[in-house]
Amino acid sequence: MNDRPKIKDIAERAGVSPATVSRALTDSGLVTEATRRRIHEIARELNYRPNVRARNLRTQRSMAVLLVVRDVGNPFYLDVLKGVEAVGRATGYSVLMGNTENDPEREAEYFDMLRDGHADGMILMTGKLPGDIAGQPAGIEDLAVVVALEIVENAGLPHVQIDNIAASRSAVRHLVDLGHRRIAHITGPMPETMSVGRRDGYRHAMAEAGLDIPEGYEQHGNYLLESGRDAVRQLLALPEPPTAIFVANDEMAYGAIHQLRRMGRDVPGDVSVVGFDDLYLSQAFYPPLTTVSQPRLDIGRMAMTVLLAILAGEAGPAEPIVMPTELLIRASTAPPTA
Amino acid sequence: MNDRPKIKDIAERAGVSPATVSRALTDSGLVTEATRRRIHEIARELNYRPNVRARNLRTQRSMAVLLVVRDVGNPFYLDVLKGVEAVGRATGYSVLMGNTENDPEREAEYFDMLRDGHADGMILMTGKLPGDIAGQPAGIEDLAVVVALEIVENAGLPHVQIDNIAASRSAVRHLVDLGHRRIAHITGPMPETMSVGRRDGYRHAMAEAGLDIPEGYEQHGNYLLESGRDAVRQLLALPEPPTAIFVANDEMAYGAIHQLRRMGRDVPGDVSVVGFDDLYLSQAFYPPLTTVSQPRLDIGRMAMTVLLAILAGEAGPAEPIVMPTELLIRASTAPPTA
DNA sequence: GTGAAAGCGCTAACAC
């Protein structure tokens, strides 16, 4: 560790100055091809590797980005992470994971990490700004932040997102087209933009089809399995239970189907279920889940690409970048039997 | 960004030297309580935050650890990551994600990141050392590396793992106890220690029960869904198909069950299936999957704890730390009908 | 208990 060669060592061996070595090694041009080659040669011989800490201090960068999510334990973020990591790796950036668990203190903490130079930029997937930043939006201007999947209003931040309303609408329309009239919805946690968007898509589609939304047809969930189960219990207790359910995410849809089965309902025989996310297990689920697929990998890639552009000094996109979704029709939906 | 206060600014305001400020802020004692307090006060007023890059260069640390996995897209690693992150956060360490995709070049790359000071230590979950390090084990000695879940032989590295053989044995014994005699196994990718361990556990249990392993009863998989399907196709084509299958991980078990169902077999009516991992969806699967649960969160926590100890200068544990597993009996296993 | 000074290893001005 201590005998690691430094630029100075190479400089001495090569009989040039440290500056020249630095220039040669960073391939910044301005060095004779001959010396450049000689220096690279010596560097390889000595097994030289630049000390990133020194470089980071000098260049005022850390070559790392922070990926902040609500819950690292949620598989939903995996492909996004993968996309971010892939683009990052290709451009020399590392990815630091941040996990807020919806704790405002931790959200603030990660912003501090940005300020402190732990990372050069951040991809925010929590949809929330810490209070003191939201209060003084000036504070965020010089921070490189891209919002992915979620929406942060009025902060002038670039967004990479999907059209939740349109996607939900197409999901519900699919149920309508199958002939369903009594269609219920299980929402995500409620004041959140994503949940609201999906619910609004549901409402729009119902209105378009001239269908009522009876009392109790909108059940509130929290994106977790268990809440899908709970919601189904409520729905089946209604005087007129639905023949189809549009669920705001796959995980709750799993729970919903599980509970339906427990209560003796066949899916899709008695009740059709549509999810949202296309988790990678949804195709192996029984029955294979009809769901809205979002290009998570591409969202990660795109978010990172936008972030890199900002870090390179370019202006972020003024308009949100909307990634396409797709309704995957599998076996959890069918025409109503009654 | 440029007007960030530095230690010098605080020093001037407080009428002390930068050294004193540094001492006061790091609470290293050696400062009068009065001045200490005054300095903290001023720091808060100025909204001072230390520049980590400068600190890192000076202290020769980066306060980050590298978590290297084969595939970040695999939900299996999520809870481990969560555990590592939790312990890291509590101790001021960030977690850098590394994704090798089984590419030796990338494996080497992450070791280089360690050497270059990107991170202070590494939790290795690939079970592989890059060639040039494996070759000269001297190179790894001064690197803080902990191996989790996988096993790296002869490198003197600390391990946090589970007893794959014993766990598999108990899983197979469960099938035997139910009365199954024709028990097949779908393995993981084959020369890997983990896969070998689970297969050996299967063989041991079969031998203990005095059961034969007919030709074709050991199908090779790769831990991915699809290979579970493929394996089932092979197994059902045998002259005497099994009545139970022990699958080396849950993901393949999902694929296996899916395929069994497609081919008209009821689970567990016709064929019982046991998985390994207890992915968080296994309980919602239909039928809820009998599987071996490993304490992934604790494994992550433990690995990080061991790593921290090593970084603090302590010797790593000489013996592998073995975390307990548990067989969760759910609804995918039942006595054979025939 | 505090200050002065050095220096972590690198890159960027500025000369030539």
Add this chain to the structure above:
DNA sequence: GTGTTAGCGCTTTCAC
């Protein structure tokens, strides 16, 4: 094209 010099912001000797 190359060398000289300075300095990124911090912590840590070493004096006193």
